Amino acid sequence: MGKSKISMAVVRRLPKYYRYLCELIEKDIKRVSSQELGKLTGFTASQIRQDLNNFGGFGQQGYGYNVTELKNELGKIIGISEIYNSVIIGVGNLGQAITNYRRLGRVGINLIGLFDKNPKVVGLTIGGIKVRDTDELGDFVRENNIKIGIICTPKEGSQETTDILVENGAKGIWNFSPADLKVPSDVVVENVHLTESLFTLSFLLNQSLEDGQ
Amino acid sequence: MGKSKISMAVVRRLPKYYRYLCELIEKDIKRVSSQELGKLTGFTASQIRQDLNNFGGFGQQGYGYNVTELKNELGKIIGISEIYNSVIIGVGNLGQAITNYRRLGRVGINLIGLFDKNPKVVGLTIGGIKVRDTDELGDFVRENNIKIGIICTPKEGSQETTDILVENGAKGIWNFSPADLKVPSDVVVENVHLTESLFTLSFLLNQSLEDGQ
Numbered sequence: 001m002g003k004s005k006i007s008m009a010v011v012r013r014l015p016k017y018y019r020y021l022c023e024l025i026e027k028d029i030k031r032v033s034s035q036e037l038g039k040l041t042g043f044t045a046s047q048i049r050q051d052l053n054n055f056g057g058f059g060q061q062g063y064g065y066n067v068t069e070l071k072n073e074l075g076k077i078i079g080i081s082e083i084y085n086s087v088i089i090g091v092g093n094l095g096q097a098i099t100n101y102r103r104l105g106r107v108g109i110n111l112i113g114l115f116d117k118n119p120k121v122v123g124l125t126i127g128g129i130k131v132r133d134t135d136e137l138g139d140f141v142r143e144n145n146i147k148i149g150i151i152c153t154p155k156e157g158s159q160e161t162t163d164i165l166v167e168n169g170a171k172g173i174w175n176f177s178p179a180d181l182k183v184p185s186d187v188v189v190e191n192v193h194l195t196e197s198l199f200t201l202s203f204l205l206n207q208s209l210e211d212g213q
Numbered sequence: 214m215g216k217s218k219i220s221m222a223v224v225r226r227l228p229k230y231y232r233y234l235c236e237l238i239e240k241d242i243k244r245v246s247s248q249e250l251g252k253l254t255g256f257t258a259s260q261i262r263q264d265l266n267n268f269g270g271f272g273q274q275g276y277g278y279n280v281t282e283l284k285n286e287l288g289k290i291i292g293i294s295e296i297y298n299s300v301i302i303g304v305g306n307l308g309q310a311i312t313n314y315r316r317l318g319r320v321g322i323n324l325i326g327l328f329d330k331n332p333k334v335v336g337l338t339i340g341g342i343k344v345r346d347t348d349e350l351g352d353f354v355r356e357n358n359i360k361i362g363i364i365c366t367p368k369e370g371s372q373e374t375t376d377i378l379v380e381n382g383a384k385g386i387w388n389f390s391p392a393d394l395k396v397p398s399d400v401v402v403e404n405v406h407l408t409e410s411l412f413t414l415s416f417l418l419n420q421s422l423e424d425g426q
Contacts, residue, residue: 016415080415171418186421188414194314194406204385205360205361
């Protein structure tokens with residue numbers, strides 16, 4: 001399954017399917033039709049069937065999907081059962097919030113290192129993990145088989161941090177800094193640009209308020 | 214300018230243009246071509262021209278864009294100069310991080326209320342703001358002309374919280390809870406689904422690692 005075959009639009013819908021399937025399991029619901037999944041997720045039934053067909057047909061005509069089976073298969077596709085050694089760089093408010101984000105473990109993030117360059121923070125223990133000096137990042141990443149770096153630094157220095165991560169073997173970057181990071185083609189970056197998200201909200205809100213006048 | 218005219222894809226690119234224009238101003242660069250903006254943002258020059266044409270042609274053939282002018286115009290379009298009274302509901306790790314997020318003020322968020330239902334948290338002061346009981350949310354939103362509610366609660370209760378916000382006059386929801394919120398058509402929701410973002414990273418990382426084998 002080459003990554004070029006699946007569009008990013010489909011990739012972004014998979015976690016939503018997975019989340020709703022988990023909710024159905026919690027409610028002890030055993031099977032679900034594409035129509036019912038459509039109502040839950042807001043996508044059309046035909047889009048759902050088409051998306052899932054990308055990975056082989058899971059559904060059965062007239063029966064729908066077996067919830068547990070589909071959830072497990074999607075989980076495998078998403079890579080939910082993989083565990084990645086990970087570090088956070090930048091343990092300000094946001095970095096600390098991510099450190100204590102209880103869902104990290106559930107989605108395969110094995111957080112084993114925290115890094116900061118602020119001497120007031122280095123040496124503290126947060127969420128049971130000691131904060132190290134960013135100078136030690138490269139060695140730590142290499143020696144501990146770190147696959148994911150979570151960047152919670154300001155814009156300044158985020159590219160340099162990324163370079164150190166990548167040079168020492170990291171393959172995935174979860175980027176909270178307001179910068180577009182450059183990485184080699186075998187490294188993936190997933191951005192969470194909070195400021196851009198707020199700008200989008202602001203734009204939509206302005207338009208909605210104007211339309212309502 | 215009706216909101217139906219501009220696609221969400223364009224809307225999501227505007228904040229990125231705005232961010233890069235701010236960086237150019239910091240570097241004291243006065244004018245920029247669509248080609249140069251393309252190199253910075255990773256979009257094509259023709260896409261940039263097309264996007265900006267949605268809002269009236271800012272550029273001049275052979276000259277490019279005046280950086281300050283374009284930044285100011287985009288800022289107006291995004292609504293950067295608007296100030297919205299806002300509240301955060303749920304002041305766990307994430308809510309506290311958002312409370313202390315220093316960029317909030319710069320993007321028009323006037324944070325004046327924090328709410329939680331945990332009695333251990335109610336009454337504390339975080340970032341200079343007293344945490345109130347969620348029972349007081351409706352009255353506070355109405356009496357303080359709150360336009361934006363920032364939801365940092367767990368999935369459970371996030372819809373109920375949204376309903377209270379909307380019933381009392383909020384028009385925008387910045388949603389960090391892993392739920393798809395239902396709102397009337399004149400209310401806008403911007404989601405930051407961290408778990409889905411991590412799933413996406415995990416999926417892309419798996420595919421990249423498989424391809425590399």
